[in-house]
Amino acid sequence: MSVDVQQLEGRKAMMGLIRRDLKLAFRTPGQSLNPVVFYLMVASLFPLGIAPERETLSQLAGGIVWIGALLAVLLSLDSLFKGDNDDGSLDQLLLSPHPLPLLVLGKVIAHWLTTGVALIVMAPVLALMLHLPERAFPALMASLLLGTPLMSLAGGIGAALTVRVQRSGVLITLLSLPLYIPVLIFGTGAVQSAVDGMGYAGHLLWLGAFLVMGLCLAPIAIAAALRIVVDG
Amino acid sequence: MLEVVQLRCERDDRVLFSELSMKLSLGELLQIEGANGSGKTTLLRILAGLSGDFQGNIFWKEKKLSSMYADFRLSTFYFGHKPAVKAELTPVENIRWRASLRNESPSEDRIFSALEQVNLAGFEEVACGHLSAGQHRRVALADLSISVSPLWILDEPFTAIDVHGVAWLETVLAKHVKEGGMVIITSHQSLSDISGTVRKVKLDDFAGGFLEDEFDDEMDSGAFL
Numbered sequence A: 001m002s003v004d005v006q007q008l009e010g011r012k013a014m015m016g017l018i019r020r021d022l023k024l025a026f027r028t029p030g031q032s033l034n035p036v037v038f039y040l041m042v043a044s045l046f047p048l049g050i051a052p053e054r055e056t057l058s059q060l061a062g063g064i065v066w067i068g069a070l071l072a073v074l075l076s077l078d079s080l081f082k083g084d085n086d087d088g089s090l091d092q093l094l095l096s097p098h099p100l101p102l103l104v105l106g107k108v109i110a111h112w113l114t115t116g117v118a119l120i121v122m123a124p125v126l127a128l129m130l131h132l133p134e135r136a137f138p139a140l141m142a143s144l145l146l147g148t149p150l151m152s153l154a155g156g157i158g159a160a161l162t163v164r165v166q167r168s169g170v171l172i173t174l175l176s177l178p179l180y181i182p183v184l185i186f187g188t189g190a191v192q193s194a195v196d197g198m199g200y201a202g203h204l205l206w207l208g209a210f211l212v213m214g215l216c217l218a219p220i221a222i223a224a225a226l227r228i229v230v231d232g
Numbered sequence B: 001m002l003e004v005v006q007l008r009c010e011r012d013d014r015v016l017f018s019e020l021s022m023k024l025s026l027g028e029l030l031q032i033e034g035a036n037g038s039g040k041t042t043l044l045r046i047l048a049g050l051s052g053d054f055q056g057n058i059f060w061k062e063k064k065l066s067s068m069y070a071d072f073r074l075s076t077f078y079f080g081h082k083p084a085v086k087a088e089l090t091p092v093e094n095i096r097w098r099a100s101l102r103n104e105s106p107s108e109d110r111i112f113s114a115l116e117q118v119n120l121a122g123f124e125e126v127a128c129g130h131l132s133a134g135q136h137r138r139v140a141l142a143d144l145s146i147s148v149s150p151l152w153i154l155d156e157p158f159t160a161i162d163v164h165g166v167a168w169l170e171t172v173l174a175k176h177v178k179e180g181g182m183v184i185i186t187s188h189q190s191l192s193d194i195s196g197t198v199r200k201v202k203l204d205d206f207a208g209g210f211l212e213d214e215f216d217d218e219m220d221s222g223a224f225l
Helices: A010-027 A029-049 A054-077 A079-086 A089-094 A100-129 A134-161 A169-195 A201-231 B040-047 B069-074 B091-101 B108-117 B133-146 B163-178 B213-220
Strands: B002-011 B014-024 B029-033 B055-060 B076-079 B151-155 B182-186 B198-202
Touching (some): A010 A100, A010 B091, A029 A054, A054 A134, A079 A089, A079 A100, A089 B091, A100 A134, A134 A169, A169 A201, B002 B040, B040 B151, B076 B133, B108 B133, B133 B163, B163 B182
Parallel strands (some): B029 B198, B151 B182
């Protein structure tokens, strides 16, 4: 290959892409606020629907916060590559000399910064509302910190595969949910262990291992999916 | 530099073109002509490496394109139907991210002078959402005039551009070709101003027909040939 790898500033392009997507998110705040509002609604409906008693809620709180976060991420995935596909930016992305997985990773990081981080910030408020015992807060925050980027990465694969599909919401959910189940199990598992006063390091380590795996493999899968979909 | 050998492409049981061979060297402009639906955009997407659904070979610098993608993409500017301009960003910001994807980082002055050339002076800090469709394409064309890529693949660049813009774009193309660049362009407009260097490929000459028998009648009448 005749390209001098040194002259390619892939990381700069990735950072540029992250900055661009953050700018887009800040200038159209509605899109990134949607999942957060949805999150708040889901979590606040549970006490009304099940029981407002402290004992019941504190048992369920971890699961509710986690499921709410998961659904909110699913809701936001649709827009991950759609906008770029609609205005032709996706072609420019695919034709860049930089490694596509790197650029795609930039997009996923920007997605996490605009949705995942907001969900993490909201989580303690919701947990308080749902009477999660105080000793479980560190577990909740740590598990979400590891889990939300993982959900952005895994969901990116579904978003990439459905980028040319009209109204792809349900399809993305179907594609992403199997990948989300282990994350949910270990995430809520960590919180539940903490509620019961047991150690939760094991759950977090599993989440960490998944995250490392996702960081390595998901960008490659997303890049391949985009190339296949745009080819058609 | 870019060579296409015996290219054949089918879409939906229709042969868009077959036995298409052509060559593009430095300092040449290739205009691809054809009726609507004759596969001009498909051909450009194949040449740009966006589509792999074809038979035949494409060579870049005497090597197979599939083994030269990094070098090829570093040397290529693709201008598609959609201008790839973000409505929420200003023209300057749009050119920035587009250039950084091509591994270029043009200076502020360079961007401003390019925007001035496409009649967007004064709009530098206005979000593109407030601009018209033609102005969106002008932002992308300003980016084109900045780019240092030798090979330009332009799909209908004159669409939605006014008379002055067309004249300006023709001089930009002429200058690029004169400096040893390469251009592949689809356009229904005849490129009169660029003298001597324009070569034309009429896609209709390479068109096949429908693959299925029931369309034989139409083929005989020449409707699809």
